Amino acid sequence: MPTQILIVAGALIFGLLGTVHLAYTFFTGLFSPRDAATEASMKLTHPRLTRRTTLWKAWVGFNASHSLGAILFAAVYLLLALAHMDWLREAPGLVWLAALGALAYLALAVRYWFRTPLIGIALASVCFLAAAIVLSV
Numbered sequence: 001m002p003t004q005i006l007i008v009a010g011a012l013i014f015g016l017l018g019t020v021h022l023a024y025t026f027f028t029g030l031f032s033p034r035d036a037a038t039e040a041s042m043k044l045t046h047p048r049l050t051r052r053t054t055l056w057k058a059w060v061g062f063n064a065s066h067s068l069g070a071i072l073f074a075a076v077y078l079l080l081a082l083a084h085m086d087w088l089r090e091a092p093g094l095v096w097l098a099a100l101g102a103l104a105y106l107a108l109a110v111r112y113w114f115r116t117p118l119i120g121i122a123l124a125s126v127c128f129l130a131a132a133i134v135l136s137v
Contacts, residue, residue, distance in 0.1 A: 003131045004085050007095065010102065010127030011077035017120050018070030025063040073101060092135035099128040 024030045033039045042056040053061075077098055080088055088095055102125040109118040 003088075003095075003134045004081050006127040006131035006134070007077055007081040007088065007098070010098065010124040010131070011074040011081065013074075013120050013124035013127070014070050014102070014105075015074030015078065017117055018067045018074060021070065021117075022064060022067035025060060025067060031059075031063055070105075073098075089135060092132060095128065095132040095135050099125065099132045102128045 033042070039056065042059060043054055045055045046053065047055060047058060080094065102121065106118075106121045106125045109121045
Protein backbone atom coordinates (compact mmCIF):
# COMPACT_ATOMS: atom_id res chain seq x y z
CA MET A 1 0.00 0.00 0.00
CA PRO A 2 2.71 2.61 0.82
CA THR A 3 4.41 1.80 -2.49
CA GLN A 4 1.17 2.35 -4.36
CA ILE A 5 0.66 5.69 -2.58
CA LEU A 6 4.19 6.80 -3.50
CA ILE A 7 3.69 5.94 -7.17
CA VAL A 8 0.31 7.64 -7.27
CA ALA A 9 1.74 10.72 -5.57
CA GLY A 10 4.67 10.93 -7.99
CA ALA A 11 2.37 10.47 -10.97
CA LEU A 12 -0.13 13.06 -9.71
CA ILE A 13 2.65 15.61 -9.36
CA PHE A 14 3.77 15.00 -12.94
CA GLY A 15 0.17 15.13 -14.15
CA LEU A 16 -0.48 18.40 -12.36
CA LEU A 17 2.72 19.99 -13.65
CA GLY A 18 2.01 18.81 -17.21
CA THR A 19 -1.59 20.03 -17.13
CA VAL A 20 -0.67 23.43 -15.73
CA HIS A 21 2.13 23.73 -18.28
CA LEU A 22 -0.27 22.90 -21.12
CA ALA A 23 -2.80 25.45 -19.85
CA TYR A 24 -0.08 28.09 -19.52
CA THR A 25 1.11 27.31 -23.05
CA PHE A 26 -2.25 27.81 -24.75
CA PHE A 27 -4.28 30.05 -22.45
CA THR A 28 -1.80 32.56 -21.00
CA GLY A 29 1.16 34.60 -22.12
CA LEU A 30 3.33 33.34 -19.27
CA PHE A 31 5.80 31.62 -21.62
CA SER A 32 6.05 34.64 -23.90
CA PRO A 33 9.26 36.65 -23.78
CA ARG A 34 9.13 39.80 -21.66
CA ASP A 35 10.61 41.67 -24.62
CA ALA A 36 7.89 42.04 -27.28
CA ALA A 37 10.55 42.46 -29.97
CA THR A 38 11.91 38.99 -29.17
CA GLU A 39 8.48 37.41 -29.67
CA ALA A 40 7.96 39.34 -32.90
CA SER A 41 11.34 38.17 -34.14
CA MET A 42 10.57 34.56 -33.19
CA LYS A 43 7.35 34.78 -35.22
CA LEU A 44 9.31 35.90 -38.30
CA THR A 45 12.39 33.68 -37.97
CA HIS A 46 12.71 30.15 -39.32
CA PRO A 47 15.08 27.56 -37.91
CA ARG A 48 17.85 26.43 -40.23
CA LEU A 49 16.26 22.98 -40.30
CA THR A 50 13.19 24.12 -42.28
CA ARG A 51 11.29 27.16 -43.51
CA ARG A 52 7.97 25.39 -42.89
CA THR A 53 7.75 26.69 -39.34
CA THR A 54 8.90 29.63 -37.27
CA LEU A 55 10.80 29.69 -34.01
CA TRP A 56 7.60 30.86 -32.33
CA LYS A 57 5.53 27.93 -33.63
CA ALA A 58 8.33 25.55 -32.66
CA TRP A 59 8.46 27.12 -29.17
CA VAL A 60 4.71 26.64 -28.68
CA GLY A 61 4.89 23.10 -30.10
CA PHE A 62 7.84 22.13 -27.91
CA ASN A 63 6.04 23.43 -24.82
CA ALA A 64 2.84 21.59 -25.76
CA SER A 65 4.60 18.30 -26.53
CA HIS A 66 6.60 18.61 -23.30
CA SER A 67 3.32 19.00 -21.40
CA LEU A 68 1.73 16.06 -23.16
CA GLY A 69 4.75 13.89 -22.35
CA ALA A 70 4.43 14.67 -18.64
CA ILE A 71 0.67 14.03 -18.75
CA LEU A 72 1.15 10.71 -20.55
CA PHE A 73 3.88 9.66 -18.11
CA ALA A 74 1.51 10.46 -15.23
CA ALA A 75 -1.44 8.68 -16.84
CA VAL A 76 0.53 5.48 -17.47
CA TYR A 77 1.82 5.26 -13.90
CA LEU A 78 -1.55 6.22 -12.40
CA LEU A 79 -3.18 3.46 -14.43
CA LEU A 80 -0.52 0.94 -13.42
CA ALA A 81 -0.61 1.89 -9.73
CA LEU A 82 -4.38 2.04 -9.42
CA ALA A 83 -5.45 -0.84 -11.65
CA HIS A 84 -2.40 -3.07 -12.06
CA MET A 85 -0.25 -2.71 -8.96
CA ASP A 86 0.49 -6.43 -9.12
CA TRP A 87 2.30 -5.84 -12.43
CA LEU A 88 4.56 -3.30 -10.74
CA ARG A 89 5.26 -5.69 -7.87
CA GLU A 90 6.16 -8.44 -10.34
CA ALA A 91 8.26 -6.13 -12.53
CA PRO A 92 9.87 -3.52 -10.26
CA GLY A 93 11.97 -2.46 -13.23
CA LEU A 94 8.93 -0.51 -14.40
CA VAL A 95 9.06 1.55 -11.21
CA TRP A 96 12.81 2.01 -11.61
CA LEU A 97 12.06 3.23 -15.14
CA ALA A 98 9.68 5.82 -13.66
CA ALA A 99 12.34 6.85 -11.14
CA LEU A 100 14.95 7.23 -13.90
CA GLY A 101 12.50 9.20 -16.02
CA ALA A 102 11.72 11.47 -13.10
CA LEU A 103 15.44 11.95 -12.42
CA ALA A 104 16.00 12.85 -16.07
CA TYR A 105 13.31 15.52 -15.77
CA LEU A 106 14.95 16.64 -12.52
CA ALA A 107 18.31 17.06 -14.26
CA LEU A 108 16.60 19.22 -16.88
CA ALA A 109 14.86 21.24 -14.18
CA VAL A 110 18.12 21.87 -12.34
CA ARG A 111 19.88 22.96 -15.52
CA TYR A 112 17.20 24.83 -17.46
CA TRP A 113 13.98 25.53 -15.57
CA PHE A 114 12.79 27.55 -12.61
CA ARG A 115 11.98 26.78 -8.98
CA THR A 116 8.34 25.58 -9.13
CA PRO A 117 8.86 22.66 -11.54
CA LEU A 118 12.16 21.89 -9.85
CA ILE A 119 10.47 21.45 -6.47
CA GLY A 120 7.59 19.42 -7.91
CA ILE A 121 9.85 17.16 -9.94
CA ALA A 122 12.18 16.68 -6.97
CA LEU A 123 9.22 15.55 -4.84
CA ALA A 124 7.96 13.23 -7.58
CA SER A 125 11.48 11.81 -8.00
CA VAL A 126 11.69 11.05 -4.29
CA CYS A 127 8.31 9.29 -4.48
CA PHE A 128 9.31 7.13 -7.45
CA LEU A 129 12.77 6.38 -6.00
CA ALA A 130 11.32 5.39 -2.63
CA ALA A 131 8.73 3.16 -4.34
CA ALA A 132 11.42 1.50 -6.48
CA ILE A 133 13.62 0.86 -3.45
CA VAL A 134 10.75 -0.58 -1.41
CA LEU A 135 9.69 -2.87 -4.28
CA SER A 136 13.25 -4.07 -4.76
CA VAL A 137 13.88 -4.99 -1.12
